[in-house]
Amino acid sequence: FLKCWHNVHHIWHRYKDREAMVVIPLVLWAMYRVVGQFLWLVLTGRGLPQSADSKLYLDYARDMVTHVTDGLDINDVLYFSYNMLLSSLLAIFRDPVVVVFVQALAVSLSVILVYRIARLLFSKTTAVIGAFFYANTYDVTLWAMYILSDSFFVIFLLICVYFFLQALETRERKYRLMFAASALFLLF
16 A cells, blocks of 8 residues: 555645646546536436527427528627527537537536636645536536627637636737637637
8 A cells, every 4th residue: 555655645746747747537527527417417318408589499490490591680699609600519419418518528527617716816835726616606607508608708708718818927919810800709
């Protein structure tokens, strides 16, 4: 046992400064929480939660895929990027359950963004605590189970903040362009 402990201790001290030693367990924990909730809902037969608007959004997105048109109604204009994203995902995956699974994976991976943002602003310890709290937030897990909910908006918002902070810190043109592109997408 002591030899095993010594080996683990040695490996930890050798690689503890690498980001992957912290990020990988956080991502695995977030996947356990969010994707585990998704699998539990699907495999137990309970089904994914449905909001009153889910059927309307799905019908609209399917109609948009088949007819490749968008209306000029105020809801069509205000939800243009939402409808485009849902239509694109339905065109690729065809099944709303798979779209929710992709969304659950994206929400799980967004823990990396929370960690990186907190790491840029504060310290490594704060970043770990913030990412852990984000992964354990029940609202994040719950909303990831609805068809294309606000969770994708939160992911795009995190991407925008990350690129903004990188642009301020590094002054590199690529981060400024990525920030502008992500902010333009959030505009829609």
